[in-house]
Amino acid sequence: MARILLVRHGESEWNSVGRWQGQADSPLSDLGRRQAKAATRALGPVDAVVCSDLQRAQVTAEIIASELGVGPVVVDADLRERDAGAWSGLTRAEIHDRWPGYLPDDPMYRNTTPPPEVRRPPGWEPEDHLCERALRAIDRMAALVGDGDVLAVTHGGLIYALESHLGEPWHRIPNLGGRWFDAGDGTLALGDRVMLVDPHDVAVTTPDQI
Secondary structure: OEEEEEEEOOOEHHHHHOEOOOOOOOOEOHHHHHHHHHHHHHOOOOOEEEEOOOHHHHHHHHHHHHHHOOOOOEEOHHHOOOOEHHHOOOEHHHHHHHOOOOOOOOHHHOOOOOOOOOOOOOOEOOHHHHHHHHHHHHHHHHHHHOOOEEEEEEOHHHHHHHHHHOOOOOOOOOOOEEEEEEEEOOEEEEEEEEEOOOOOOOOOOOOOOO
């Protein structure tokens, strides 16, 4: 079995201002670069570093790989974030304004218990499509290292989708937070969640958008 650590990238410029990204290619913030460098102190040796083709993940992976002395970084487009459709580039306040009632924290639901289901905009990537490409990437990484360990820098939405696929309840994940998965012989199992950033070293950020 391969052990694969899927990690959310460092803070991006759009994370820092609360904009939904999806597959828009926002760069890392300065804090995101510091988070990536600090994360290497929580990592043991790995056999490969793989990443999404979006620059916030790729730059995070390159910083970590350089610090660990592992490379070259393998880029896999199937690890990219979920397509957020018409919400890409918008803040939560703008979504509430343009798509009232779509998100459960909309002010109109302030006294509603339980909160309503989340609704999605045009162009939103379906869960089954996201899981399908995520599992393809998992299979390729497992084949790459055999019984080894992989660090894969990806995105929050993709990690959430795989956790849900395996029956794990949703919990928000911070930048440079991650989840171990065991993969091989057509099977996939959840490991532990981890946090690679020590708040004593650098600020921890937890974006509330993808």
